[in-house]
Amino acid sequence: MTDWQAVFVGFVVITVVGIVGLAFPGLGQLTAGLLGGFVAGYLAGGSLASGFWHGLLAGALGGLIGGLLVWVAVSIVGLTLGPxxxxxxxxxxxxIFAIAAVVAIIMALESAVAGAIGAAVSD
Known part of the structure; x- marks a missing residue:
């Protein structure tokens, strides 16, 4: 069963560290995914598969919501130019959202691996 609280906390960690990580392009986003996935897996506990799953969800959620926000922002800017x-x-x-979805999948995989490690450490 999915522990949504662990997924949400992992997502928040990804978001906060990702925002701070903007000062360090590439490395900051990688670190955000790893830390958020680790936190989600650690909080969920259980087996490696459980940690993997929770890290995967936290990473994917972060990437998809970020892509959706960029899509909305670009669409709003387009409104100023008329129909x-x-x-x-x-x-x-x-x-942009399609590209962000692909990046989200990649980020989710690194978060999933970190989540499995977090679950292993929590036991």
Whole structure:
């Protein structure tokens, strides 16, 4: 069974460390995914598979919500350019979201591995 509190706490850690990590491109985001996944797995405890699952969910949630926010922001900026700009902004935003979804999958995998390690440490 999924411990949503552990997933949410891992997501918050990913978000906070990711924002702070913007000062260190690449390394900051990698660290955010690893720490958030570790926290989610540690809090969920249980087997390695449980830690893997909870880290995966925390990492994917962070990436997908971030991509969705970028899509909305680009669409809103497009609205200032009129009807054509709104359509263009929505299309560009959808492309950005698709790229963010792929990045979210990659981030989720690193978070999942860290979650498995967190679950192993918690026992």
């Amino acid at each position: 054509v700009g709104a359509g263009l902004g929505a299309a560009i935003g959808a492309g």
